[in-house]
Amino acid sequence: MPRNAESTAFRSALEVIRGVEPRVADAIGAELADQRESLKLIASENYASPATLLAMGNWLSDKYAEGTVGRRFYAGCQNVDTVEALAAEHARELFGAAHAYVQPHSGIDANLVAFWAILADRVESPALKKAQARHVNDLTEADWFALRRELGDQRMLGMSLDAGGHLTHGFRPNISGKMFDQRSYGTDPDTGLVDYDRVAEAAREFRPLVLVAGYSAYPRKINFRIMREIADSVGATFMVDMAHFAGLVAGKVFTGDFDPVPHAHIVTSTTHKSLRGPRGGLVLCGPELADQVDRGCPMVLGGPLPHVMAAKAVALAEARRPDFADYARQIVDNAQALAEGLLRCGAKLVTGGTDNHLVLIDVTGYGLTGRQAEQALLDSGIVTNRNAVPQDPNGAWYTSGIRIGTPALTTRGLGTAEMDTTAELIHAVLSQTSAGVGPDGTASKAKYVLDPALADKISRQASELLTGFPLYPAVELG
Ligand code: PLP
Numbered sequence: 001m002p003r004n005a006e007s008t009a010f011r012s013a014l015e016v017i018r019g020v021e022p023r024v025a026d027a028i029g030a031e032l033a034d035q036r037e038s039l040k041l042i043a044s045e046n047y048a049s050p051a052t053l054l055a056m057g058n059w060l061s062d063k064y065a066e067g068t069v070g071r072r073f074y075a076g077c078q079n080v081d082t083v084e085a086l087a088a089e090h091a092r093e094l095f096g097a098a099h100a101y102v103q104p105h106s107g108i109d110a111n112l113v114a115f116w117a118i119l120a121d122r123v124e125s126p127a128l129k130k131a132q133a134r135h136v137n138d139l140t141e142a143d144w145f146a147l148r149r150e151l152g153d154q155r156m157l158g159m160s161l162d163a164g165g166h167l168t169h170g171f172r173p174n175i176s177g178k179m180f181d182q183r184s185y186g187t188d189p190d191t192g193l194v195d196y197d198r199v200a201e202a203a204r205e206f207r208p209l210v211l212v213a214g215y216s217a218y219p220r221k222i223n224f225r226i227m228r229e230i231a232d233s234v235g236a237t238f239m240v241d242m243a244h245f246a247g248l249v250a251g252k253v254f255t256g257d258f259d260p261v262p263h264a265h266i267v268t269s270t271t272h273k274s275l276r277g278p279r280g281g282l283v284l285c286g287p288e289l290a291d292q293v294d295r296g297c298p299m300v301l302g303g304p305l306p307h308v309m310a311a312k313a314v315a316l317a318e319a320r321r322p323d324f325a326d327y328a329r330q331i332v333d334n335a336q337a338l339a340e341g342l343l344r345c346g347a348k349l350v351t352g353g354t355d356n357h358l359v360l361i362d363v364t365g366y367g368l369t370g371r372q373a374e375q376a377l378l379d380s381g382i383v384t385n386r387n388a389v390p391q392d393p394n395g396a397w398y399t400s401g402i403r404i405g406t407p408a409l410t411t412r413g414l415g416t417a418e419m420d421t422t423a424e425l426i427h428a429v430l431s432q433t434s435a436g437v438g439p440d441g442t443a444s445k446a447k448y449v450l451d452p453a454l455a456d457k458i459s460r461q462a463s464e465l466l467t468g469f470p471l472y473p474a475v476e477l478g
Contacts (some may be wrong), residue, residue: 043244243270
């Protein structure tokens with residue numbers, strides 16, 4: 001492919017868009033410029049390949065395709081069948097799964113598909129059978145009441161939010177918290193690690209229908225073999241949400257006991273985080289749950305997004321290449337270098353380090369809340385996000401932590417030497433930021449004091465760090 005093919009493709013696309021709504025073309029161009037300039041350490045973000053991005057911008061988007069490959073509720077879906085079958089095949093091969101469902105529009109949707117599949121598999125409910133047999137729009141209010149009554153309060157045991165679990169694992173702001181009676185397992189207060197004996201004890205007491213493992217902000221590996229044994233000991237279905245670390249599973253960094261696929265009954269994921277695909281989700285399972293999972297649309301999903309499934313096929317094909325394994329290894333090497341650099345500077349890290357793609361800094365060591373630290377870093381050109389730490393004294397809004405992750409910078413080509421510098425920049429900002437005071441003179445959890453000259457200096461150093469690692473080097477928008 002000529003090197004300028006990518007430039008031509010994106011330039012032409014923007015020219016066409018500019019002809020209709022120039023402000024959208026400008027925003028797209030500005031987004032590329034912003035991404036090129038920022039030191040992106042958001043653990044859940046990445047940079048999809050040009051091929052993945054381009055696979056989404058086309059007429060596959062125009063097709064309705066409710067149903068599954070070869071069994072659609074719409075005519076003329078042969079090309080959608082091709083891309084969906086390819087995406088599913090790549091997902092099965094990449095992860096060694098018997099069945100892959102690639103329609104979920106996001107990670108939350110993938111989890112909803114999994115929850116309904118598990119309920120349908122495990123709970124005897126005529127109302128659920130009826131709901132599945134009809135289109136959602138055809139259900140009456142009485143049908144929904146019956147569904148609620150028959151499904152009752154099924155139980156889910158998942159990781160607590162402050163230990164790094166996700167909202168969709170049975171917490172109130174998400175529908176999963178209304179579908180399930182939820183209880184959480186936390187981490188050991190001294191080590192910050194999952195204590196499998198405590199999980200087993202909680203499972204024995206609570207007897208959940210579903211045991212969920214997976215996280216958004218836990219910086220360590222989870223032993224899925226042990227978790228499966230715990231699930232089996234109480235007759236629970238074992239579900240793993242690998243949204244964050246799917247790239248590490250795909251790249252064979254997490255193998256054996258740490259690879260969820262051979263151990264879980266059902267695995268869900270996003271495709272856009274460490275896996276580096278388009279925004280979306282997927283579900284993997286064995287033959288026992290496959291039929292229920294395939295009912296995701298229209299049970300809980302709208303019509304599939306064929307253009308995104310095409311992009312999933314492209315990204316999953318990329319992840320099957322040998323260089324993706326090098327990428328995945330480098331993500332972890334970089335996260336460990338970042339953690340070591342921060343520890344050398346005296347930062348306090350949850351669990352004292354990392355063995356995946358993310359590091360969680362406890363910024364109370366700097367006398368800050370997560371909110372203050374996040375903003376001070378942003379002023380200094382370093383993009384992170386605040387996150388709760390275990391037993392967080394500042395709650396889920398202000399928090400006491402900063403979550404940083406390496407998938408995006410690793411895609412840009414930064415290595416362990418640049419992570420040392422990144423750690424020093426982060427420490428320089430946090431150690432020279434202090435908590436501000438509110439209008440009534442009391443300590444504020446949001447206001448902070450940072451010398452703008454220092455913020456400018458660090459911003460310049462952050463952009464210098466990126467100069468040797470251009471983002472989308474073959475794309476020149478002119
Ligand atoms: N599951 C986990 C563990 C996540 O971290 C996230 C996103 O942050 C999700 C699910 C939801 O993904 P999405 O934003 O694609 O719905």
